[in-house]
Amino acid sequence: MKIIEIVGEKIAKSGQNVQEKVVDILVNKEVDKRVEVVLKALTKIETLEKELKTADKEDVFTYVEGERKGAMSQKAYENLQKLKGQYEGLRKAFDTALDKNDNESYNKLNGLLGGNKQESPTKAEPQA
Secondary structure, eight states, X not given: OOHHHHHHHHHHTOHHHHHHXXXXXXXXXXXXXXXXXXXXXXXXXXXXXXXXXXXXXXXXXXXXXXXXXXXXXXXXXXXXXXXXXHXXXXXXXXXXXXXXXXXXXXXXXXXXXXXXXXXOGGGSOOOO
16 A cells, blocks of 8 residues: 555544544633733732732821821822722632633633633534
8 A cells, every 4th residue: 555545544534633633722722811811810910919009008298296197198099999999800800710710701801901802712502
């Protein structure tokens, strides 16, 4: 038997192998997307934690009978509340994505990070 004939026969019988490779590639693409979203979220969470530490400080000072008294201005307080809201929302979406491990949760997390919400190829209807 010639090599070309052997190759032709193997290609003719390769339907299952092709299907398995396509499935593996699509699964790996989705996993890679999710890993990227999780890593971005971790970086953003770390950044927000640092910003919260910096923002949670008194920025207005007065002296009463020689003693320094500090307070937070309205603007600083509003900024602190905004940062807390962002942090808590991102943290909740992060935890939900890892717990539920579904497309909706990862899309929401990705959206909070400024990414595009995309349908996953794994969302396709299973064939009978």
